[in-house]
Amino acid sequence: MSTRCVEDLNAALVEIFETRDDVELIGEDLLDPYGGAFNASKGLSERWPDRVLTTPISEASLFGIAAGMAIRGRRPILEIMFGDFLALGFDQIVNGISKFREMYDDQVSVPLVVRAPMGGRRGYGPTHSQSLEKLLIGVPNLTVVAASEFHDWGALLHAAVDSDDPVFFIESKIAYGKPARRPAGGYVDGWAVRETPGPFPAVRLSASGFADDQVTIVTYGPAAPIAMDAATEMLLEDEVFSEVLVLGRVHPLDLAPITDSLARTGALVTVEEGGVTGGFGAEIAAQVQSTSWSDLRHPVVRIGARDGIIPSAPGLEDEALPSVADVVGAVERLV
């Protein structure tokens, strides 16, 4: 029986705690029986009371505390209750965590994992529903990993903890409760799957078996199921074949699978749950116009949230966030 993504994550945390004694978990409301606001950390404090530190509500400091621990040889995992609260840590992130190794001329490393749930569609409202990855994209020396329902969450977390440099591990809030859609025999729901090599793979899904796709849809995190539903609808209703590329690492970008796909399709749509200005799609669009200029037959289209807040009421939230229809509409204009 397949497990839910949050259970995969929890199992990986347990394995990591069993195999490494330098790892510590810090954050708010971590203690059992609660085990963190999304229960990802359940069962840890009972088995390892000395290595699970439940903290006051002090995010601005917690990022620096975790960095100090990491510089001095521990491997902290900092659980941030809602990704929105990364905002409180930005000084430490931008002026400390991301800089220490380089500014101190490689005399230190900061092996720190920040786990943060992002995304909406749970009705939590404007300050508990955002996808703020774009604020991290481009911060030098940071790695930003996004776990989507198409990823092996446990493998991603192991790789993040094994990294000697800071990793922001963005968890898709709506995926927590769903089973991971992992390939069986090379397929997910009839779509051929390829994964790129490396610790934070991109999952590539193609209806045509990577032969005759007409459009490349690049996405990550909580936007991935929207992109996939749109691609499925277009396949069934319009016989439009697409390749959906779900990135596992959104910064720094690995452009290779995107340019590879564009060489076949010549058309690119990006789908993210945050606003598009200065975001994920904007960065990809800028990069592919130099790497894939001769392959592109259409302007790049970016799909994301409307400008403005993410309202609480489900109907208003749905209007604000990118939809399957937005993606279908974008592709139809292209092909």
Add this chain to the structure above:
Amino acid sequence: MTVDVTPAELYRRMYRIRLLEERLLDLFATGALVGTTHTCIGQEANAVGVIAHLDPERDIVVSNHRCHGHYIAFQDDIFGLLAEVMGRVDGVCSGKGGSQHLCSGNFYTNGVQGSIVPLATGMAMAEKRTHGDTVVCVFIGDGTLGQGVVYECLNMASLWRLPLLVVCEDNRIAQTTPRALAIAGDVAARATPFGVESAAYATTDVLEVLDAAGAAVEYVRREQAPYFLVLETHRLRAHSKSDDTRDPVEIAAMAAEDPLLVLAPHLPDAERREIEAEAEAELAEVAAAAERSPVAGRSVTGAGAPS
């Protein structure tokens, strides 16, 4: 706690810091250096008096923009610091950090006010886990008491009983803002509601600082619990290079309490002059060596040159 340092040795330590920083100001004044620097001229008794109790092999110092005195007192590395500020490849961070972003061994500084306190708190957490007899000492200025993270960390260091010594060097000014415009209420008392031991001294006498810091360091090491030590002092020069807005009369009055003057009667004049001559010769040698070190990166001329 007492450490075995003679007045002559304390004088030597303070004088070497003083000389280096005066040299830095000269180099800026003549345009030989670019960027910025914050000297601790007038505050050397704190660096020397506190750090005399710390062991560079075991303890940790986390400092701020005004860090040169702390660095030299802890790491005894004038060459590495000077070369760093001069942007040379032999600087402690190969020129990448500059004056306020130093790292060497167990010494770390960063240039954003307040941010270093969480960092030091995390280090204290790690050291408590792995060693159990370490002291992590973080230096802040009075102006930095405006940052909320300082109080978050006093709270957590107390909750978790971390071996964190917070030294607040209260020179009653932050850049140009006098303490009265930035700080309400009492400084040392701020530690009390968090259950953190504290003490405050107004002195530039390194012997008094040595005693006060000895008690504080011993407490932190023994109890593995935090301590908040306030040392009221005088910044005798500009905030950075030449930006002093204070009344010269006020500065002259403070200069009478220059820690070098205060300590001088504790050692024979001849010995003092010998220490000074030795330190001057040492600096001349170190400065020449730093000058010989290759410039980090490409040489910058024309429109991109720093002004």
